[in-house]
Amino acid sequence: MGEPHILIVDDARDIREPLSQYLRKHTFRTSLAADAAQARAAVEQGAVDLVxxxxxxxxxxxxSVCRWLSDRGGPPVILLTAMADDADRVIGLExxxxxxxxxxxxxxxxxxxxRAVLRRAPPAPAKVEGGARSFGPWTHRPDTAQLAHEDGSKLALTSAENRLLGVFLDNPRTVLSRDRLLDVTAGREAKAYDRAIDNQVSRLRRKIEVDPKKPTLxxxxxxxxxxxxxxxxxxxx
Structure with a gap:
């Protein structure tokens, strides 16, 4: 199941269903949601690579859904917006x-x-090299894309989070520039995109930090x- 999984959230059936068919023809897996409640359920049920x-x-x-996705640490979002929604567009990006x-x-x-967004945060291979590693109160298991806390709780990572965290664990206490992180995680095909790494780090912080606004890790x-x-x-x- 290496194909990226795309969740399409739109109340218009004549948009979401033809779009789903189109993406499936281009090797993506898709799930559909007609409203916010269905979108939340779909994200909770399984790994989604992009919404x-x-x-x-x-x-x-x-x-509101975008805010919820951001607060829980992902996955990446592409908004569908009407031509006149300049303010909503800016708010969504913020x-x-x-x-x-x-x-x-x-x-x-x-x-x-x-494809461009997924290139910025490419899926990790089915088998990630390296065993489990601990840092702070967390243990990272790259083969299952999972974080285990010392209190016994567990968190699932998206493929992008799994890959990015692996880079940090490979280089502890080392300053990694945005350009280097983008190159390592997305490869040479990635276009310059300043916010890409910032967004990914922000999502990862929401999962591993006690207070993401005052990070200690x-x-x-x-x-x-x-x-x-x-x-x-x-x-x-």
Whole structure:
């Protein structure tokens, strides 16, 4: 199941179903949601690599869903927005959305943007090299993309989070520039995108920090990048 899993959230059936068919023809797996409640359930049920999210929906709108996704640490979001929604577009980006597409849109354009966002945070291979490692109160198991806390709780990581955390664990207490992180996680195909790494680090912080606004593990080095401020040790089985 190596194909990226895309969740399409739109109350318009004549948009979400044809878009799903189009993406499936281009090797993606898709799930559909007609409203915010269905979107939340879909994200809770399984790993989603990217969400295509309509802003204007009856009841809870897309911006609220975007905020919820951002608060829980992902996955990446591409907003679908009406031409006149300049303010909503800006708010969505401030909430952590990775990109937006204006309605009516060309499916080929949306496909290109989906691929671009996924290139910035590429899926990790099915088997990640290296065993479990501990840092601070956490143990990272890359093969299952899982974090275990010393209190016994566990968290699932997206493929992008799993890959990014692995880079930090490979380089503890070392300042890693945004350019280096982007190159290591996305490869040479990635285009320069300043917010890409910032968004990924922000999502990871929401999972591993006690207070993401006052991080003690993933530290920002102003003008430099980011640093894992913890020792890393090999963990038992």
């Amino acid at each position: 295509v999210l309509d802003i204007m929906m009856p009841g809870e709108d897309g911006l 909430l952590g959305a990775d990109d937006y597409v204006v309605k009516p849109f060309n499916p080929r354009e949306l496909l290109a943007r989906i 993933l530290m920002t080095e102003w003008g430099g990048g980011y640093r894992l401020a913890a020792n890393v040790e090999t963990a038992g089985a």
